[in-house]
Amino acid sequence: MRMFFYLLLGVFFGFVMTKSEAISWYRIQEMFRFESFHMYGIIGTAVVLGAAGVALAKLLKLKTYDGEEWSLCPKAFSVPRYLFGGTIFGLGWALTGACPGPMFTLLGQGILSLGLVILSSVFGTYLYGAFRHKLPH
């Protein structure tokens, strides 16, 4: 039953990503060229509402459905992994116009070339796992 909830929530997310046009390569180019507010509006709204909600949840000490703490662990501070890893991700995001969520949503729209992007991103993750000991974190 709980597993069905995650599937349904994923369906909702894929629908929202499509209708928001955040899955569009064009929208990503437009964002990085600073020629439209659309993507900034989407991310900005999500972050402002998200931050307000998370602050409220902490203030009211809200629990999860199972009565536990929310998964809001602080991330360990460092610079290299976030800056370098983030930059490499950004290069791929702007080139394919898709981050990991939209890759799957676009596959559902019958765009088979996204299957190659997904396979390659799994391989990229494998490369990270293989070479992570040599990278600064």
Added chain:
Amino acid sequence: MQDIISLISSSWHWSVSGALIALTMFLLLYAGREFGVSSNLRTMCAIAGAGKRHDFFRFDWKEQRWNLLFIGGAVIGGFLAFYVFPNPEPVQISSATVTYLNSIGISGPGETAGFTSYLPAELFAADQIFSLRGLVSLVGGGILIGFGTRWAGGCTSGHAISGLSNLQLPSLIAVIGFFIGGLLMSWLFLPFIVSL
């Protein structure tokens, strides 16, 4: 009823979309999970047996089944939004962006008959899989995404949405990185890759 269907089918205002993405994050948090899509790529490596070679992939991937179902749902959601509730209008992007893309040999949204208006056919049409340009952008782009997101410990959902909502400085640094990389690609490398 017809009005409701056409409202659902059209493109949504950014504020509605942003609010619904925040809602997705809250529902996952309430269920005791986190909103982070790129973890699935690591899970897929683990399922494929990468744990035999590298301990980074040695974990109980069954704990991540919920997230696999979530992206499975995202595939179905894309199908429904595209085939069952299709938007009759092509994506409306800024004319400045279209002019620029045309100047580097990329057609604008809806300019290629029979191809989705969300993506340019010059990079994503099925026959591009066998061209140098297509391979560099699809395979190269995919590897950059997979490698970068795991090094940074998250992607747009994990850092830009979840991390910033939780006021995490590391996530802000990651998002700055996303933009350094994105700006370099869009402004510097993309015209070269497109010309391949």
